[in-house]
């Protein structure tokens with residue numbers, strides 16, 4: 001991928017994600033991870049190579065919350081269902097379920113300006129959940145939430161993945177988050193981003209919170225970390 | 234741009250930094266003030282200023298001007314007595330004011346309709362913006378006095394011409410602000426609508442218009458004030474039919490009615506202030522819940 005200004009963001013990136021797979025990409029800042037998702041979603045046109053993604057009801061959680069300031073949280077969470085023409089009653093109940101799931105119950109009638117950054121990100125995640133998407137792209141959705149909430153949301157996401165069996169493509173800077181949720185972890189190099197390592201994560205779902213403290217988990221995380229260090233230089 | 238720089242810019246864009254709520258950072262600085270103190274700090278300064286102005290006014294009326302020339306600036310109490318407390322005089326001013334208010338409202342309504350339509354068109358097709366905008370700016374640059382003869386030539390010297398002046402004078406801020414507002418929705422928000430294949434109309438209704446509201450209101454407040462000025466100026470030049478405040482100003486000046494002249498000026502300014510306040514109030518009622526006026530300056 002080369003931008004009009006000549007910036008080369010991605011190079012020789014090739015992989016596929018099937019339904020029932022949860023692939024996480026880790027890589028240094030600015031290596032082209034967001035660009036990768038924009039291409040996958042169709043927001044950006046790739047300048048070279050071939051991309052094939054099922055984009056019907058695609059789920060895409062942006063790096064920023066991008067909530068509409070003039071809508072309450074409930075109404076923001078309803079937006080996608082609204083754009084897909086889902087009837088009012090149904091989208092209201094979808095939205096309410098999603099809000100409960102991300103732990104924002106009680107904030108339905110608040111406006112985005114009165115929420116913290118992390119809460120806004122959770123609202124953004126809830127908005128995407130309402131679509132029950134077959135393909136789910138996440139761009140560092142939990143970068144702004146505290147560690148406890150992040151771990152909680154990781155567990156929820158992993159359960160959701162197990163239940164819905166979507167094809168998941170997740171971006172993060174957190175190695176433990178990557179190893180905890182994924183079936184596969186890809187490590188990208190600094191810009192122009194290339195895939196320099198690939199790890200299969202063998203743990204069974206559902207994954208228990210205690211998994212994070214097991215030796216096998218620590219060992220895998222260590223290997224990913226070593227690769228990521230290499231990628232930085 | 235080097236990788237290092239890119240990495241730094243990337244970090245600044247992360248929601249961790251961007252999402253921090255600035256108000257929390259000053260939490261410790263605010264201290265409760267006692268009620269009388271607040272009252273003293275907010276009410277006293279304008280009162281003192283008002284007294285100073287009245288004092289200056291009296292000293293000019295009685296100190297600078299001698300009896301023969303006192304009609305140039307009547308002292309405040311005479312203005313109140315003759316201009317406001319004499320019901321015949323005051324009701325004449327009020328009915329002139331009402332006539333001009335009607336003209337201003339009609340003119341503003343027309344300007345809003347044309348302005349919204351043009352701005353919406355421009356927001357939908359860059360070609361239209363490129364074609365129309367230079368002419369809008371040119372039109373805006375013509376001093377209204379320069380086209381007064383032309384207006385009377387085309388529209389006569391009555392109500393119609395007064396409304397035309399209002400429209401011309403208040404149209405530009407509406408167009409510019411509405412267009413700016415329609416273009417103000419963030420890239421990411423547009424991406425959401427693109428991703429879920431929203432139609433052009435849906436995007437306009439659910440994204441661009443709501444995003445434009447703060448700017449639209451800013452434009453409306455400016456234009457409402459301008460249309461009041463337009464109505465008075467228009468009335469001053471085009472006097473056929475209803476007598477508005479512009480005609481009265483002209484009459485009082487010609488007859489050397491200093492008290493009524495000043496009363497009419499004060500009432501005109503009161504009208505402008507009222508209109509501004511009303512639109513501010515509508516703005517707060519409409520978008521105050523989600524939009525902080527103090528955040529963006531509009």
Ligand SMILES: Nc1ncnc2c1ncn2[C@@H]1O[C@H](COP(=O)(O)OP(=O)(O)OP(=O)(O)O)[C@@H](O)[C@H]1O
Pocket residue numbers: 003004005007008009028029030031032033034035036063191239243244
């Ligand atoms: N529209 C654009 N035009 C030109 N260059 C761009 C554009 N968008 C992104 N880039 C560049 O492409 C590179 C990759 O950007 P991208 O946003 O994909 O990084 P990232 O891996 O998501 O970083 P982070 O982890 O900080 O979010 C960066 O160097 C960025 O400056």
Ligand SMILES: [Mg+2]
Pocket residue numbers: 033034035063139
């Ligand atoms: Mg990114």
